[in-house]
Amino acid sequence: MVTVSGELALLGGKPEVTEPIPLWPAVGDGEIDAVVTALHRSRSDVQYLNSMPGGGPVAALEEDFAGxxxxxxxxxxxxxxxxxxxxLYAVGVEAGDEVIVSPYTWGQTVSPILNQGAIPVFADIERETYTLDPQAVEARITPYTKAILVVHIFGQPADMDGILAVARRHGLPVIEDCAQATGGRYRGRYVGTIADVGCFSFGDGKQIIGGDGGMVLTDDAGIYERACAIGSHPARQERDIQDPALTPYIDSLTYTYRIHPLAAVIIREQLRHMDAWNAERRDNHERLSEGLAGVRGLRPVAETPGGEHVYHRHSPTIVPDELGGVDRATIVAALEAEEVPANLGYVRQPIHLRARFQDRAYFFGRQYPWAAHRSGRGADAVTYRAGDCPVAEQRCAAEELDLLGMTAPAWRGGLRELVDQHVSAAQKVFEPANLAALRDWERGQVSAGE
Ligand SMILES: Cc1ncc(COP(=O)(O)O)c(C=O)c1O
Structure with missing residues (x-):
């Protein structure tokens, strides 16, 4: 049972969280041994430090991952x-095409669309899960739509049944952005294996980390070969591209998107632990949510029906009307004073309201890619306005709370005491008497600043 002790740390009381906050990444001996072994092997097998053909440790990672x-x-x-x-290239998105995507994401879900010369069209998110709302997606489909890009934000699987039903009705391919959800599942299947193609990241704060790195998964040989054509070295293209429509284009006119072989070694080692680590994360984060369930002023993280959240971030919802007039920033300050890592939110401004979209200035000249819209109507064919995605906009403006910041994926193993301390910190901050004290504190801050 969690007990709440007295005065807020912000107002001079003792912080609730005294347990050490775990760090992420947390490299084990397995990764260290694997890297040292790989470097020794590179003395006789260059593939341990040369990933151009995609053999050696890169091929080993791909085989294990696909398996x-x-x-x-x-x-x-x-x-x-x-x-x-x-x-995006592999599913056939071309310059001037529209791609439907969530505005509630990290910018790099969207920048690859722009880099492909295509035009993002934003559909709103679901209120409880923050993932794409299938009905909103359907409402945004036009004759120019070429693909749907769905994001499993924070580790939360999107409503894939709903999204795929819409996609099938309109004959559109679906790409899954699993950068924040490696190992998350939907109706028993890993995200990234449900739609046409899945994309992963092994960068900072992810479920498994290689320093940096990514992965494309697909069952479709055509998508695979086109992905090779745009992102791999000609040595790999020679090996893996068989489609006669692509073979004349095997060339170095491509991007250096290959992985560093030592990153591949680290990720391969971590893959062996992925499911166990995610299960531990789920236990800890669910315990936190259960503890927060009775806290007035906060709506705990909800799970997509049929989904298994894997917690890249822990982002509950602030209920502004239940704060007794206290500002969200004051709540964050009070939580931080209790030693709970917290901030005002992960997304903060929906992508469609950001300057590059408002000014339609991505390449900073002549309004490309918007000017290349397939309709021929020029840069005004797609516009971005406040009100386009009201749920995402309201969440960013008043409801977002990033409760654990970058420490969320570090919540593996037996952390009961730490989790319970976070619960009591939140209970303390949101207690009506303490909210009243925070309101007085706020007033004091305002008059001191006058
Ligand atoms: C949702 C999402 N998509 C794409 C990316 C891009 O991944 P990377 O940083 O590995 O390029 C990120 C990175 O954090 C992300 O969170």
Whole structure:
């Protein structure tokens, strides 16, 4: 049972969280041994430090990843963004096409669309899960839509049944951005294996980390070969591209999207632990959510029906009307004073309201890619306005709370005491008497500043 002790730390009381906050990444002996072994091997096998042909440790990672996830084809890459660019190209997105995507995401879900010369069209998110709302997606489809890019934000699987039903009705390919959700599942299947192609990231704060790195997974040989054509070295293209429509183009006119071989070694080692680590994360984060369930002023993280959240971030919802007039920033300050890592939110401004979209200035000249819209109507064919995605906009403006910041994926293993301390910190901050004290504190801050 969690007990709440007295005065807020912000107002001079003792912080609730005294347990050490775990760090992420937390490299084990397995990764260290694997890297040292790889470097020794590089003295006799250059593939341990030369990934151009995609053999050696890169091929080993791809084989293990495809095997573990149960798909036919895997292509490792330098990053999640590189994977998404390869996937967009591979499903046939071309300059001037529209791609439907969530505005509630990290910018690099969207920048690969722009780099492909295509035009992002934003559909709103679901209120409880923050993932794409299938009805909103359907409402945004036009004759120019070429693909749907769905994001499993924070580790939360999107409503894939709903998204795929819409996609099938309109004959559109679906790309899954699993950068934040490696190992998450939906109706028993790993995200990234449900739609046409899945893209992963192994960069900072992810479920498994290689320093950097990415992965494209698909069952479709055509998508795989086109991904190779845009993102791999000609040595690999020679090996893996068989489609006669692509073979004349085997060339170095491509991107260096391949993975560093030592990153491949680290990720391969971590893959062996992925499911166990994610299960531990789920236990700890669910315990936190259960503890927060009775806290007035906060709506705990909800799970997508049929989904298994894997917690890249822990982002509950602030209920502004239940704060007794206290500002969200004051709540964050009070939580931080209790030694709970917290901030005002991960996304903060939906992508469609950011300057590059408002000014339609991505390449900073002549309004490309918007000017290349397939309709021929020029840069005004797609516009971005406040009100386009009200749920995402309201969440960013008043409801977002990033409760654990970058410490969320570090919540593996037996952390009961730490979790319970976070619960009591939140209970303390949101207690009505303490909210009243925070309101007085706020007033004091305002008059001191006058
Ligand atoms: C949702 C999402 N998509 C794409 C990316 C890009 O991944 P990377 O940093 O590996 O390029 C990130 C990175 O954090 C992300 O969070």
């Amino acid at each position: 573990h996830f149960g798909v036919r084809h895997a292509i490792a890459s330098a990053s999640g963004a590189a994977s998404l660019h390869m996937a």
